[in-house]
Amino acid sequence: MPITVEDVSFSYTRNTQLGSIVLDRVSMNINQGEFLVIMGEIGSGKSTLVKHFNGLLKPLSGKVTVDGYNATSVQVRKLVGMLFQFPQQQLFGRTVFEDVAFAPSNFGISGKELLTKVIESLKLVGLDENIVSKSPFSLSNGHMRLVALAGIIAASPKYLVLDEPSTGLDPKSRNELFKALREIHATGITVVVVTHNIHHVLPLATRVFFMERGKIAFEGSPEDYFLSGYSQVQDIPLLMRELRKSGLDVNDDVFTVEEAFREIMHIKKMRTGT
Ligand SMILES: Nc1ncnc2c1ncn2[C@@H]1O[C@H](COP(=O)(O)OP(=O)(O)OP(=O)(O)O)[C@@H](O)[C@H]1O
Ligand SMILES: [Mg+2]
DSSP, rough: OOEEEEEEEEEETTOOTOOEEEEEEOOOOOTTTTTTEEOOOOTSSHHHHHTTTTSSSOEEEEEEEETTTETTHHHHHHHHEEOSSSSSGGGOOSSHHHHHHHHHTTTTTTTTHHHHHHHHHHTTTOGGGGGSOOGGGGGGGGHHHHHHHHHTTOOOOEEEEESSTTTTOOOOHHHHHHHHHHHHHHTTEEEEEOOOOOHHTTTSSSSEEETTTTTEEEOHHHHHHSSSSTOOOOOOHHHHHHHHHHHOOOOOOOOOOOHHHHHHHHHHHHEEEE
């Protein structure tokens, strides 16, 4: 199991007084190649949970491992790339090149190989290589976020974890970001994303988790998620339009969860033959 979370509890106050437990005996596994979506209520512990995947937080009890290493061990830092809610705060370079080159140069890559790595990473997230000499702070909000993402990808992580990556973006930038995630996942990187915008990632999602008060309240396929009481997508027509835009041939003249479910299952059947 590439990422395993075993019976993890966590409290910011490092004690187990009533009310201070933020993660309450959470267990989950993330398999290689998955595109995992974590949803949940505000304050339910989503950010706290994903910060355990690269050792930013340490469990009060229980264990998190990545490829067999304890998540707090140094090897895991290279394996797991993490993008936060306001990745602009992760930018610092005078130029886009400096920013994206930072991690690979720390891993000993230099010269032409470094330039190639930077350009490849920018292309993968959908940015033009011509922006390398620009200041990242002169770019639009959406492009700044893509530069931060390129910087993480340039370090060649095996796992990419994103915590509400589309917060505060306009619809166009949001689409660009989720398109970048599709491309990144297609290269074989395992993706874990905390997001409320499930309709953007539905065609890719392998599993959906829904958190409630520090526990995993639901875990299952996207189809089951829509049939569960946890589904928060009220706007089914919007969902169907997004699915069409992402290239799935669904009927977007659909207004109920049941109809949407049938459409999605139909597409799944055509794709997988099962
Ligand atoms: N640094 C901190 N110190 C103390 N308590 C914190 C800290 N960060 C989060 N908490 C508390 O831990 C609980 C879980 O927070 P967390 O940020 O993990 O939730 P979340 O599901 O990511 O919420 P949101 O949807 O708002 O992003 C909340 O009650 C929050 O107030
Ligand atoms: Mg959060």
